Amino acid sequence: MLAKRIIPCMDVDKGRVVKGHKFQNIRDVANPVELAKRYNEAGADELVFYDITASHEERPIFLDVVEQVAAEIAIPFTVGGGIRSIEDIHQTLRAGADKVSINSAAVKKPDLINEAALKFGSQCVVLSIDAKQTGPQKWTIFTKGGREDTELDAIEWAKRGEQLGAGELVVNAIDTDGDKSGYNLELTKAITDNVNVPVVASGGAGSNSHIAEVLTEADADAALAASVFHYGDIRIPELKNHLDQNGITVRR
Numbered sequence: 001m002l003a004k005r006i007i008p009c010m011d012v013d014k015g016r017v018v019k020g021h022k023f024q025n026i027r028d029v030a031n032p033v034e035l036a037k038r039y040n041e042a043g044a045d046e047l048v049f050y051d052i053t054a055s056h057e058e059r060p061i062f063l064d065v066v067e068q069v070a071a072e073i074a075i076p077f078t079v080g081g082g083i084r085s086i087e088d089i090h091q092t093l094r095a096g097a098d099k100v101s102i103n104s105a106a107v108k109k110p111d112l113i114n115e116a117a118l119k120f121g122s123q124c125v126v127l128s129i130d131a132k133q134t135g136p137q138k139w140t141i142f143t144k145g146g147r148e149d150t151e152l153d154a155i156e157w158a159k160r161g162e163q164l165g166a167g168e169l170v171v172n173a174i175d176t177d178g179d180k181s182g183y184n185l186e187l188t189k190a191i192t193d194n195v196n197v198p199v200v201a202s203g204g205a206g207s208n209s210h211i212a213e214v215l216t217e218a219d220a221d222a223a224l225a226a227s228v229f230h231y232g233d234i235r236i237p238e239l240k241n242h243l244d245q246n247g248i249t250v251r252r
Helices: 032-042 063-070 086-094 104-108 111-120 154-164 185-192 208-216 236-245
Strands: 005-013 016-021 024-030 047-051 077-080 099-102 125-135 138-143 148-153 168-173 199-202 222-225
Touching (some): 032 063, 099 111, 104 138, 154 168, 154 185, 185 199, 185 208, 208 236
Parallel strands (some): 077 099, 099 125, 125 168, 199 222
Antiparallel strands (some): 016 024
8 A cells, every 4th residue: 555645734824824613704824834844743744835815816835934934944845826828837836836737727728737637747737626615516606716606527637637637636625724524534534435546635623533533524635724734633653653553654
């Protein structure tokens, strides 16, 4: 079995790590560079950095902050938010990202996924999916930080993203984002059953058992979380011990 990955996520706004609930009520958390160093030392497998207002404000990503974070960590680093073009991807990779996450721009211009995969390799291209339930076993894609309903079916969009060349999918359930009630296992499983690339589950982690569930019952390849790591509700070394004791292979 491939080792499952534990991935802290830093949502960044105006150069600071912030966190909200269902993309609302945003509050300040920490300095991203200091927080990144802490996760690197704690045994995180990867780190994700989202500039959460870049797409909505139609501005470039904070590359200076990306560079500062990249200089302090030795683990794979994914960066997203406000990435609209091949040049944006190029600049983000040059700033120190190992992978680039695309969301809103991919919906507007799906060929961007294919162009990026051909130029930089699929392993660099992450399709980020923000999905909200709109009916029984039906989820649609939202963009611009959860503000805009595209009416795209989430399962079909995940399949198309893989076909276009995305090397990984991050599936964020808006309905459970920040509420610590557990991941949306139904949505995650629906996507893992329909694609062959790694799937990262996001939205709703509140305990070690929630992470164990999504990695086993929903077949996620990795679990992403934010506030529970930021505030110490879940500590990565203890989480990895818990997963190991439950027969889930993790990196040490």
